[in-house]
Amino acid sequence: MAQMNLLQAINHALVTAMSADDRVMVLGEDVGHFGGVFRATSELQAKFGQARCFNTPITEQGIIGFATGLAAQGQVPVAEIQFADYIFPAFDQIVNETAKYRYRSGGQFNCGNLTIRTPYGGGIAGGHYHSQSPEAFFTHIPGIKVVIPSNPYYAKGLLLAAIRDPDPVLFMEPKRIYRAAVGEVPEDDYTLPIGRAHVVQEGADITLVAWGAQVAIIQKAAAMAKAEGISCAVIDLCSLLPWDVNTVCASVKRTGRLLINHEAPVTSGFASEIAATVQGECFLYLEAPIQRVCGLDTPFPLIHEKEYMPDEHKTLAAIKYAVHF
Numbered sequence: 001m002a003q004m005n006l007l008q009a010i011n012h013a014l015v016t017a018m019s020a021d022d023r024v025m026v027l028g029e030d031v032g033h034f035g036g037v038f039r040a041t042s043e044l045q046a047k048f049g050q051a052r053c054f055n056t057p058i059t060e061q062g063i064i065g066f067a068t069g070l071a072a073q074g075q076v077p078v079a080e081i082q083f084a085d086y087i088f089p090a091f092d093q094i095v096n097e098t099a100k101y102r103y104r105s106g107g108q109f110n111c112g113n114l115t116i117r118t119p120y121g122g123g124i125a126g127g128h129y130h131s132q133s134p135e136a137f138f139t140h141i142p143g144i145k146v147v148i149p150s151n152p153y154y155a156k157g158l159l160l161a162a163i164r165d166p167d168p169v170l171f172m173e174p175k176r177i178y179r180a181a182v183g184e185v186p187e188d189d190y191t192l193p194i195g196r197a198h199v200v201q202e203g204a205d206i207t208l209v210a211w212g213a214q215v216a217i218i219q220k221a222a223a224m225a226k227a228e229g230i231s232c233a234v235i236d237l238c239s240l241l242p243w244d245v246n247t248v249c250a251s252v253k254r255t256g257r258l259l260i261n262h263e264a265p266v267t268s269g270f271a272s273e274i275a276a277t278v279q280g281e282c283f284l285y286l287e288a289p290i291q292r293v294c295g296l297d298t299p300f301p302l303i304h305e306k307e308y309m310p311d312e313h314k315t316l317a318a319i320k321y322a323v324h325f
Contacts, residue, residue, distance in 0.1 A: 001184045001185065001186055001187065002184070002185055002187050003182060003183070003184065003185075004152045004156075004182070004183070004185040005152060005178065005179045005180070005181060005182045006149070006151065006152045006155050006173070006174075006177055006178050006179070006180075006181040006182075007038060007039065007040055007178040007179055008152070008185075009152035009153070009155040009156040009185050010040050010117075010155050010156070010159055010173065011039075011040055011041065011042060011043075011044075012156055012185065012187070013155070013156040013157075013159040013160050013163075014026060014040075014041065014044060014078065014159070015044070015047065016156075016160060016189050017076075017078075017159075017160055017163045017164075018044065018047075018048050018052060018053075020189060021076060022052075023074065023075050023076040023113075024052070024076040024077075024078065024163060025051070025052040025053065025054075025070070025075060025076070025077055025078070026041055026044055026052065026053045026054075026077075026078045026080065027053075027054055027055075027056050027063065027066070027067060027077060027078075027079055027080070028041075028055070028056055028063060028079055028080030028081065028082065028117075029055065029056060029058055029063075029080070029082050030055060030082070031044070031045075031053060031054070031055060031080050032044075032045040032050065032053055032054055032055045033045055033046075034055075036080060036082070037082055037083075038119060038175065038178055040080070040117070040119075040173075040178075041053060041080065059089070060081055060086055060087060060088075060089040060090040061089045061090045061092070061093055063079050063080075063081065063090065064079060064081075064090040064093040064094055064097075064098065064116065065090075065093045065097070066079075067079035067114055067116070068093060068097050068098045068101065068111045068114060069111075070114075071110075071111035071112065071113040071114035071168070072101060072109060072110070072111045074113075075113065076113040076115075076163060077113070077114055077115070078115045078117060078163060079114065079115070079116050079117070080116075080117045080118065081116060081117070081118040082118075082119075083118065083119060083120075083126075083129075083130050084118040084119060084120035084121075084132060084133070084134055084172060085129050085130055085131070085132045085134075087116075087118055087134065088134075091137070094116070094138070094141070094144065094168075094170070095141055097111075098111055098114060098143070098144065098168045099141045099142065099143030099144045099168065100143055101143075101168075102143065103142075103143060110166075111168060112165065112166040112167050112168060113163075114168040114169075115159075115162045115163050115165075115168070115169050115171055116168070116169070116170045116171065117159075117171045117173065118170070118171070118172055118173065119172075119173045119174075119175035119178070120132065120133050120134065120135065120148075120172045120173065120174065120175065120212075121133050121174045121175060121176055121212060121213055121263050122176065122263055122295075122300055122305055122308070122309060123175075123176030123213065123305070123309065124175060124176055125302065125305060126302075127300070127302040128299040128300040128301070128302065131300040131305070132264075132300055133262065133263040133264035133295065134264070135148065135172055135240055135262075135264065135270060136240075136264055136268060136269050136270045136273075138170050138241070139240050139241045139270055139273065141241075143167070143168070144167060144168045144169065144170055144241065145162070145165065145167050145168070145169045145170070145194055145195075145239065145241050145242065146169075146170045146172065146239060146240040146241040147159075147161075147162055147169055147170070147171050147172070147194055147238070147239040147240075148171075148172045148173075148174065148211045148212045148237075148238070148239065148240065149173070149174075149212070149238065150174070150177075150181070150210075150211060150212055150213070150215035150216070150236045150238070151177075151181050151183050151215075152181055152182065152183045152185045153183055153184065153185050153186075154192060154198070154236070154238060155173070156185055156186075156190070157190050157191055157192030158171070158191075158192050158194065158238065158239070159171055160189065160190065160191045161191035161192055161193065161194050162194065164191065165194060169194070172212070174212035174213035176213045177212075177213045177216065181213075181216070192238075194238075194239050194242070195239050195242040195243070195244060196238065196239075196244050196247070197235050197236060197237050197238055197243070197244035197247040197248065198235070198236040198238055199233070199234075199235055199247065199251070200215065200219065200234040200235065200236055201219075201222065201232070201233065201234045202233050203222070203231040203232040203233035203234070203255060204231040204233075204254070204255060205230050205231045205232065205255055205256075205257065205323055206225075206230065206231075206232050206233070206255050206256075206257035206258070206259060206319055206322055206323055207232075207233045207235060207248070207251040207252050207254075207255045207257065207258050207259070208221065208222060208232050208233065208234050208235065208259050208261065208315070208319070209235045209237055209248060209258065209259070209260045209261070209274060210235075210236065210237065210260070210261040210262065211236060211237040211238065211239075211240065211262065212263075213263070214261045214262055214263060214310065215234075215236045217261060217310065217311060217312050217315060218232075218234055218259075218261050218312075218315055219234055220312035220315075221312040221313075221315035221316045221319060222234050224312060224316045225316055225319050225320070228320070230319060230320070230323050232319065233251045233254070233255055235247065235248060235251060240270055243273075243274070245277055245281070248274065248278060249277075249278060249281045249282055252278055252282045252285060252286070253282055253285045256285055256286060256287035256288070257286070257287055257288050257290075257291075257322045257323065258274075258275070258278055258282075258286075258290045258291070258322075259290070259291040259292075259293060259315065259318055259319060259322060260274050260275060260290070260291070260292050260293070260294075261292075261293045261294070261310050261315055262294050262295070262310070263294070263295050263309065263310065264294060264295055265294065265295045265296060265297045265298070266292055266294035266295065266296070266297060267297050269292070269294050269295075271292040271294055272292070275290040275292065278290060287325070288321075288322040288323070288325035289322070289325065291318040291319075291321065291322050293310045293314050293315045293318045294310050295308055295309070295310060296308050
């Protein structure tokens with residue numbers, strides 16, 4: 001075991017994957033000698049050479065198109081989109097090529113070895129072009145998986161699982177906690193199952209669900225609620241497509257209440273999908289309306305970032321509303 005922050009855990013996962021399989025390669029803007037804007041790919045080019053860690057032109061559509069072709073030909077590309085805000089030029093490639101490659105051929109060929117890494121979310125004073133949380137767009141696409149870690153241990157285990165998964169995976173990294181989240185991470189090779197949520201703590205009064213950096217926020221809110229006599233279950237969803245319906249619903253059936261927290265705008269955010277599913281599965285168990293504590297329906301603001309973010313105080317207010325409904 002070693003102490004790593006989330007960024008180091010991602011780098012360690014890439015080194016592990018590239019060491020174990022010569023087909024694994026990393027590509028993207030400035031990922032080579034520079035190591036990427038956040039240094040997630042530092043030293044990879046020095047260790048594995050320019051043929052396996054190389055810079056691309058500044059064209060997101062080209063990065064994903066090229067990576068899809070590499071995967072279809074048997075390579076194992078890990079493509080980096082420098083910020084999730086810039087993934088939209090590649091949206092057509094992801095939706096109409098990457099996700100449908102296996103289906104369109106009747107299973108004769110696929111690009112399942114493709115992993116797309118991208119940092120997402122706010123909290124770094126990045127303004128509206130470097131702070132978005134676009135995960136919900138991609139959960140509407142059959143044929144890919146969407147994975148979001150919340151700490152270093154899960155970052156390494158889930159990234160290794162994503163690289164080795166038979167389906168294309170969008171791996172979204174909460175950049176706000178790249179260096180803030182620190183924990184024990186095995187130095188050995190290990191994977192964690194995609195589609196299985198992590199129950200951070202059990203509780204009796206309400207279930208709190210989040211992913212990425214917001215897991216720490218609901219943990220803070222749960223601690224504040226405990227001081228007021230409210231017992232919160234806390235669940236880290238870990239992946240959104242697929243998401244762990246059984247774990248969430250089992251918890252809601254015990255607590256009778258649910259709160260979902262995410263950074264993305266509330267309208268059509270992934271909390272809506274969770275709320276609809278839980279309402280259908282747990283209707284007779286619910287003691288209060290399902291709560292959504294999310295970002296606002298505005299472009300991500302620079303000077304009002306603090307007001308925009310769904311923090312522990314907004315979460316605590318929603319917890320108290322649900323418990324006392």
